[in-house]
Amino acid sequence: MVRSVMPLVPPSLADLEALAKRALALLPARFKSHLGDVLIRVEDFPDRETERAMRLDSPFDLMGLYRGVALPQKSVSDPQPGIDAIFLYRRPILDYWCETGEDLADVVRHIVIHEIGHHFGFSDEDMERIEQED
Numbered sequence: 001m002v003r004s005v006m007p008l009v010p011p012s013l014a015d016l017e018a019l020a021k022r023a024l025a026l027l028p029a030r031f032k033s034h035l036g037d038v039l040i041r042v043e044d045f046p047d048r049e050t051e052r053a054m055r056l057d058s059p060f061d062l063m064g065l066y067r068g069v070a071l072p073q074k075s076v077s078d079p080q081p082g083i084d085a086i087f088l089y090r091r092p093i094l095d096y097w098c099e100t101g102e103d104l105a106d107v108v109r110h111i112v113i114h115e116i117g118h119h120f121g122f123s124d125e126d127m128e129r130i131e132q133e134d
Contacts, residue, residue, distance in 0.1 A: 023109040039085040064111040066118035086115040
């Protein structure tokens with residue numbers, strides 16, 4: 001008997017967006033209440049402008065990015081505050097996932113929480129210190 005093998009299909013942009021939205025939904029209420037409207041965008045790679053601005057050696061070097069004004073810098077006198085957005089970059093995430101074997105939902109959750117940390121005004125060093133304390 002010959003068995004047909006279904007090709008493995010990598011998670012799509014929509015799959016990663018669903019994982020990210022689930023991660024947001026599971027945030028504790030004390031964080032969600034201060035989060036406001038944060039857009040989740042999933043793209044295959046960062047755009048060229050982001051690559052240059054972040055001085056990336058490769059588009060695979062960035063899995064997520066927060067764009068917006070961190071809460072400590074926001075002001076009620078801002079004329080039109082922009083929409084805060086968390087960008088997830090699918091191909092670097094999938095590359096990391098394949099290399100590490102970690103659960104994909106956990107990887108996405110970690111990235112989302114890291115980018116939310118930037119929304120709250122934490123630096124990478126702050127978040128690293130917080131993670132080491134847990």
